Amino acid sequence: MICVFVGKDKTVFSNLEQALIRNHMEIKWIDTGKKLLSLLADHSADTPVVLVIIDGTLPGSTARDLIEQVVMQNPMVNCVATSALSPEKFHEKFEGLGVLMQLPLKPDEKDAQRLVTHLNKIVDMTGSPNK
Amino acid sequence: MKNGRIAIPSNGEGGLKGTRAGHFGHCDVFTLVDVMDGQIKEITVLANKEHAQGGCMVPVNLLAENRVNALVVGGIGMRPLMGFRQVGIDVFHDDQRTEIEPVVMDLIQGKLSQIQNDQVCGGGGGQ
Numbered sequence: 001m002i003c004v005f006v007g008k009d010k011t012v013f014s015n016l017e018q019a020l021i022r023n024h025m026e027i028k029w030i031d032t033g034k035k036l037l038s039l040l041a042d043h044s045a046d047t048p049v050v051l052v053i054i055d056g057t058l059p060g061s062t063a064r065d066l067i068e069q070v071v072m073q074n075p076m077v078n079c080v081a082t083s084a085l086s087p088e089k090f091h092e093k094f095e096g097l098g099v100l101m102q103l104p105l106k107p108d109e110k111d112a113q114r115l116v117t118h119l120n121k122i123v124d125m126t127g128s129p130n131k
Numbered sequence: 132m133k134n135g136r137i138a139i140p141s142n143g144e145g146g147l148k149g150t151r152a153g154h155f156g157h158c159d160v161f162t163l164v165d166v167m168d169g170q171i172k173e174i175t176v177l178a179n180k181e182h183a184q185g186g187c188m189v190p191v192n193l194l195a196e197n198r199v200n201a202l203v204v205g206g207i208g209m210r211p212l213m214g215f216r217q218v219g220i221d222v223f224h225d226d227q228r229t230e231i232e233p234v235v236m237d238l239i240q241g242k243l244s245q246i247q248n249d250q251v252c253g254g255g256g257g258q
Contacts, residue, residue, distance in 0.1 A: 068209065075213035076188055096208025096253025100185035118185070125180065125189045 001048065001123075004028045006036050006066070007055030012082070012106055016053060019112035023120070025050070033058070033066040040074050049077055051119055056082040057105065067097050078122060080115065082107065132239050135200035137164040138177070138220075139231050145176040150229045155204050156182045156190055156211070163197065164235050171235070187211040194220055203234050203243065206252040222246050 003025045005013050010029065017027055030036045036052065043049055052070060056063040063081035070077055075098075082103045083090050090102045101118060103111055140158035142150045152158030158179050165173040177197055180189050191214035194202065202215060205226040215222050224246040225234050237243050 071210045071213050075191075075210050075217055078185060094253075096210065096251055098185050098187035098208060098210030118183075121183060122186050122189075125183065125186055126192050 001050040002026045002028060002043075003051040003053065004030055004036060004039065004049055005053050005055075006030050006033065007053075007058055009055070012055060013053065015109050015112045016103075016107050016115065019109070019116050020051075023116050033061045033069070036066065037069055037073060040070065040077065049074075050123065051100075052077055052079045053103075054079065054081040056084070064093055064097070067094065067099060071097055078119065132166055132201060132241065133169050134167055135165075136198055137166065137235060137238055138162070138194050138197075138199040138202045139164070139235065140179075140202075140204065141176075141231060145231075147171075147174050147232050147235065149231050151203075151205065151231055151234065153205055155202070155207065156187065161190075161194065161197075161199075162231055163199065166239055169239055171239070188214050191215055191218060191220075194218075201238060203238060204246065207246060208253055209248070209251045212246065212248070212251055224250060 003020050008031050030039060040049060054063045054066055067079045070079055078100045080100045080103055082105050084105055139162040140152040140155035141160050141162045142152050143159055145160040145162040160179055161177040163175045163177055164171055180193055187210045191211060195218040199220055201221045201223060203223045203225055212222055222245060223238055223243040225243055228234055
């Protein structure tokens with residue numbers, strides 16, 4: 001299973017990266033939304049991208065717009081984003097896009113464990129990482 | 132719709148005389164209606180699975196695995212809509228009636244429209 005980080009500052013996601021590697025996920029890094037969409041379009045179904053983690057401070061496009069584009073292109077991909085919004089505002093802004101969860105701007109180890117636990121639950125519920 | 136299987140998100144025990152659930156992801160069961168030559172052939176009920184945040188693809192996969200061809204919703208988010216389209220399930224829209232039977236009959240008679248991208252639920256954009 002592949003996880004793609006979308007951001008320019010890798011240090012922001014160091015806790016998440018380590019937790020996902022421990023969860024046996026292959027990690028890829030992308031620095032623009034355009035490259036993410038290109039990667040998703042090219043990716044084989046044999047090696048599915050299961051999770052996309054977006055730095056909400058990424059310049060160029062908003063996390064919401066990028067997740068909407070991902071959903072339009074491949075709705076089976078799970079997305080999360082960092083955001084400084086309140087949970088209520090985040091829910092309102094991202095409603096309907098099926099975002100796995102909101103992450104703080106610099107996720108810590110607890111956030112990483114929370115994400116891994118929830119991702120595993122969702123993958124288990126959908127029956128297969130290909131779905 | 133002349134032939135196929137229709138799914139209706141339903142409250143309680145479902146069934147043709149039952150009522151529709153407002154949110155398909157949170158419904159108790161799906162009422163499945165098998166249609167042949169424009170006539171109702173069989174009614175069955177399929178239990179929904181647990182709903183979790185970001186688990187939009189759970190009902191998508193559940194209905195695809197149960198060979199559903201069409202779904203009628205009162206509202207739906209962009210991600211599950213795209214998911215249903217990807218697995219070949221047509222999503223129709225009726226946000227007026229709570230009863231299952233008249234909605235099923237309208238779908239069979241071709242009186243319901245498929246939901247469009249600009250009709251999805253959501254604020255900043257759309258479940």
